Structure formats: structure tokens, C-alpha cells
Amino acid sequence: MTAEHSTSSGTTETERPLRATVLGTGAWGTTFAVVMADAGCDVRMWGRSSEVCAQITRDHRNSRNLPGVRLPAQITATTDAAAALAGADLVVVAIPSQSARVTLTTLREHVPASAVAVSLMKGVELDTDRRMSEVVAEALGLPARQVVVVSGPNLAREIAERQPTATVVAGTDPEATALVARACTNPYFRPYTNADVVGVELCGAVKNVIAIAVGIAQGKGFGLNTTATVITRGLVEITRLGRALGASAETFPGLAGMGDLMATCASPLSRNHTLGKHIGEGLTLEEAIAATGGTAEGVKSSRSVLELARSLGVDMPITQAVAAVLYDGLAVDEMARALLARPQKAEGL
């Protein structure tokens, strides 16, 4: 992957590998660094832990977040934000959604004004109800056209093992979107581009809440009929919210929508699914968070998505039930009863 710069004659010339800086050394940040390194980019990482950064640079491993995976030797990591971000063409954000605004605000002075920012995060900010691309643009002071999102059926561990998958790269500026898609194209990772940023981001955030619901059902011992019902009606909920916010109907049955729902709701690798299962088995929220490890974004997003839906008058019964179980003491046994007892209606949106 090389950077192309316009020359004075208006043509482009290939000069050097594209420089990408990943913010966050968690499971997905590290895996996406591998994806971009395998696509030919020059990849640096920034993280808070000097121990993790040293291990990435020196031993080519991240045993805390991606145990057993060997990283390409050219990936380096540092806690020094200025060094990590100097000259970056792409700034890839992979930290928990609720920490994004504060963290990016402190890093802003080091981000080159011409950089394209890439959000890998799947959440909606509490209190503001902002999507992550909006948070990134506001915190870094970048125009919306310079922010691109990546979202799809992308369980980190499988991709770190170079198992084939596809994703969606969404942005409002076709050039920036294509640049990010090229930066992550390699023999096992295939991005599709999409101009529907709103739809792609909502799919990524809300599928985590639906995966918690599926996990709860499975933790209760319910089978595949229940799982299929929650996934399918979950997609209806996501679509309803997205349409109210102007998203394209075509996005929801695609990779970022149905694709990611299938991966996240089915896989024991998913933190959201796992957390839900623990809740269904009777753990408290605190116990389930501790037992799951890693970031289960759907916990906080159940509240922010519900806030957003209410502000728009959109009905999201599964999301509402998950938030009620996690935060309002609704008993798990009551959850299914409450969902099934709702008034009869026609299928569809």
C-alpha cells in the first residue's frame, strides 16, 4: 500500500508506503495493525501500557490481548503519542467508545491536519448519543469527509489467524474511503465500500446489544428458534432506527448488518455474546463484566441506543429489554415474557 500524492501536473505518483497509526493496543487495534501491515502499510501503534507496547515492538506479540498470535516484525508500538502520530496518513482509532472523546482530545495536537481518521469502534456515546465518527471528527477537529469507519463481521482472533473475511469501509468522501479500503486489502481481508456512514455505524453499535440478548437466551438454555427470532427481530430494530436517521435500507441486510449480527450472535469469541450468556446463567452485571474480559460495548450502548431511539420515537423492544435487565433489575425470566406479551402486530418494520 503506497501513498499517492498529486503532482503539480495533476497526475499521481507512487512515493512510499502509506503510514498508519493505530490508537489502542487491544484485540481489534492489534489485529487491524496486522491487516494493514499485511496490506503493505507502514504501521505504528500507540497505547497506554508501556509493557504491551514493548512486547509488540520487541517480541512481536501482544500476549495480553491477542495471546498466541505472532505479529509482523515491522509493527512497532509506543506510549509516546507524538512519535506514534508524526507524519501519519491514517489515524486508526481502536479504543472503547466511551473513552474515545477524552482520549482523542488529548491526542489531537499530534494528529496531522491532513490525516484521514478511521474509526474501528462499535458504540454510541452516552449522554450525547453521538456515533463514533461524529465523536472522532469533533474530538480531533477534522471535517466529516476526513473520517471513515470500518465495520463488519470481524471477530479479531479469527482475522489475526488470517482466516478469510470481508468488511465494510464507509465514508462520505469517495477518495478517503477508497484510500482506507486499499490500506486494508490483503489476501485474507476484503473491504467493500459504502457511502452510508450512519447505517454502517448503527449496525455495528446495535448488533452488540442484540448479541447480549442472544447470549442471555442461550445462557437460559433456550435453543436456535429463540436465537433466530432475536437476531431477525434485532435486525428489524436496527433497520427502524437507521431509517429514522436517514440510513440506506440496503445497508442492513449487508455485511455490517446481518453479517455482523450472525458473527457476533453466534460466536463464543464475542465478548457481548459471552457477557449475555453469563447474565443468562445468573451472574450480576459486575460479575459478568469481570468474567468476560475485554470491552463489551453493548453494555453501555444499550442505554445510549435506547436514549437515541426514544428521542426519535423509534420502538426498540429488544434493546429496551436488555437495558432493563442490565440496569433496571428486570429479572431474566421476565425478559422473554415481557417481549412475547407485547400486542400482536404485522411482521416488517
Ligand SMILES: NC(=O)C1=CN([C@@H]2O[C@H](COP(=O)(O)OP(=O)(O)OC[C@H]3O[C@@H](n4cnc5c(N)ncnc54)[C@H](O)[C@@H]3O)[C@@H](O)[C@H]2O)C=CC1
Ligand atoms: N475485538 C473485536 O473482535 C472487535 C472489536 N471492535 C471494536 O473495536 C473497539 C476496541 O475493541 P478491542 O480492541 O477489541 O477492545 P479491547 O478491550 O481488546 O482493548 C481496548 C484497548 O483500549 C485501551 N484503552 C481503554 N481505555 C483507554 C483510554 N482511555 N485511552 C487509551 N486506550 C484505552 C485498553 O487498554 C485496550 O488496550 C471496540 O469499540 C469494539 O467494539 C470492532 C470489531 C471487532
Ligand SMILES: O=C(CO)COP(=O)(O)O
Ligand atoms: O464486533 C465484533 C465482531 O464483528 C466483536 O464482537 P465483540 O465486541 O462482541 O467481541
